[in-house]
Amino acid sequence: MRLSKSNLLVAxxxxxxxxxxxxxxxxKKIAQAQKPTYEANxxxxxxxxxxxxxxxKTKFGIFIHWGxxxxxxxxxxxxxxxxxxxxxxxxxxxxxxxxxxxxxxxxHKKVWGDQKDFGYKDxxxxxxxxxxxxxxxxxxxxxxxxKYVIPVADHHDGFAMYKSNTTRWNAYDMGPKRDxxxxxxxxxxxxxxxxxxxxxxxxxxxxxxxKDHFDTxxxxxxxxxxxxxxxxxxxxxxxxxxxxxxxxxxxxxxxQPDILWFDFYLDIPDYADMRPKLAAYYYNKGIEWxxxxxxxxxxxxxxxxxxxxxxxxxxxxxxxxxRKLPWQTDTSIGKNSWSHVTNWKSKTANQIVDxxxxxxxxxxxxxxxxxxxxxxxxxxxxAKILLQIGDWLTTNGEAIYDTKYWKxxxxxxxxxxxxxxSEGNNKDLSSKDIRFTTKDNNLYAIVLDWPxxxxxxxxxxxxxxxxxxxxxxxxxxxLGSSENIKWSQTEExxxxxxxxxxxxxxxxxxxxxxx
Numbered sequence: 481m482r483l484s485k486s487n488l489l490v491a492x493x494x495x496x497x498x499x500x501x502x503x504x505x506x507x508k509k510i511a512q513a514q515k516p517t518y519e520a521n522x523x524x525x526x527x528x529x530x531x532x533x534x535x536x537k538t539k540f541g542i543f544i545h546w547g548x549x550x551x552x553x554x555x556x557x558x559x560x561x562x563x564x565x566x567x568x569x570x571x572x573x574x575x576x577x578x579x580x581x582x583x584x585x586x587x588h589k590k591v592w593g594d595q596k597d598f599g600y601k602d603x604x605x606x607x608x609x610x611x612x613x614x615x616x617x618x619x620x621x622x623x624x625x626x627k628y629v630i631p632v633a634d635h636h637d638g639f640a641m642y643k644s645n646t647t648r649w650n651a652y653d654m655g656p657k658r659d660x661x662x663x664x665x666x667x668x669x670x671x672x673x674x675x676x677x678x679x680x681x682x683x684x685x686x687x688x689x690x691k692d693h694f695d696t697x698x699x700x701x702x703x704x705x706x707x708x709x710x711x712x713x714x715x716x717x718x719x720x721x722x723x724x725x726x727x728x729x730x731x732x733x734x735x736q737p738d739i740l741w742f743d744f745y746l747d748i749p750d751y752a753d754m755r756p757k758l759a760a761y762y763y764n765k766g767i768e769w770x771x772x773x774x775x776x777x778x779x780x781x782x783x784x785x786x787x788x789x790x791x792x793x794x795x796x797x798x799x800x801x802x803r804k805l806p807w808q809t810d811t812s813i814g815k816n817s818w819s820h821v822t823n824w825k826s827k828t829a830n831q832i833v834d835x836x837x838x839x840x841x842x843x844x845x846x847x848x849x850x851x852x853x854x855x856x857x858x859x860x861x862x863a864k865i866l867l868q869i870g871d872w873l874t875t876n877g878e879a880i881y882d883t884k885y886w887k888x889x890x891x892x893x894x895x896x897x898x899x900x901x902s903e904g905n906n907k908d909l910s911s912k913d914i915r916f917t918t919k920d921n922n923l924y925a926i927v928l929d930w931p932x933x934x935x936x937x938x939x940x941x942x943x944x945x946x947x948x949x950x951x952x953x954x955x956x957x958x959l960g961s962s963e964n965i966k967w968s969q970t971e972e973x974x975x976x977x978x979x980x981x982x983x984x985x986x987x988x989x990x991x992x993x994x995x
Contacts, residue, residue, distance in 0.1 A: 612856025676739025
């Protein structure tokens, strides 16, 4: 059929209209698809965010504090700050002042010289990391039973442990001249570990004491010591916040961390506008990478990140009861430091396993810190403790990994203190302290010390208690033991005769099969 000129013109106009509509519809769909799920406000983040289930299945991770502060190996990872404290250790954010000078200040002056002539910057060329082997570290962490690893990317000192696109003060261009974070991420992911990192850089703004008789006021080093002046009350500048943002974004974009952990100071009012911006950016990146990611913050103010928008983290502390939302304790093998120091004092593997069990019973995870030496080796005593934890988890991991909290976290006389930095107030847990976890049709009762008479009485599981009235026990065994276990359930409790031989060195798991 042949069209007239007028009909042909109408057909052309109609085709253009239909194509234009279709094109606009397609553009609209693309625009909708490209619209970020998370917007930089808490309403959007709370509406869309849910704690990833994978995180709370892992239960145990490794934290790594390693940097140029391990060269002096004195005091703690706060040596860069304390070495400049000649009159007082000022820190309004952490509880006031102490009389000075600090022990680090005196030590530095005696061993390294005047802080004007030899400042913290001068330790960086000495930080060689000549024995660092990422594969060896990851192999050790896997043997410890850890499922995730969080190396520090930026500590308060301002030195980046990665190949930075935003600061010259980084481990790829100075010191080790290696992308430490990148090497660990590569080795960890090749060996099946979940890899995250931490940023402590927000506090760099106020970390260093600024006085004319120190090198900290030299403008040549303001990009390490921060651009803050001598006024201790000076609020965080927009310039510094932008620097913090660019460094944070650099780590997110180039390493795609599964977990991103933040230290204190990010929760002060000065950073209020940056927090939802950070959460939205990172969570949207997770969608782009096609994986669920975890943002963690110590949230000292308890208001900085609204509940349910990040994983809550407690430093050197635990919770007295169950928290239904996932949470985490971060603590160190070292009692007195996070970074390697010459007078490092280690906790025992027994204490750490007890903490792990207590935390997991309350719906938490344990992030345990190691402190490598400046040369890149992990001290033997720390490695030994990690292997002891790994041996325990080989026997008892069934009661830890991928478990859930039960109706009650446990029983026993020993009270657990609540809050940040409270671990020093806790007493050792005893054979009368029992913690519960559950998985499938099993209830696990973990006894935190060996009973003197070889018998355990679990009063929570006495007949007709509110916890035991709707469960039916079919069998009981002790993980790691092949012995037949004798037991009886009475109105006084569930009495279990433990095996004649201990199945492991500490914390003993009674596996209770339920119908």
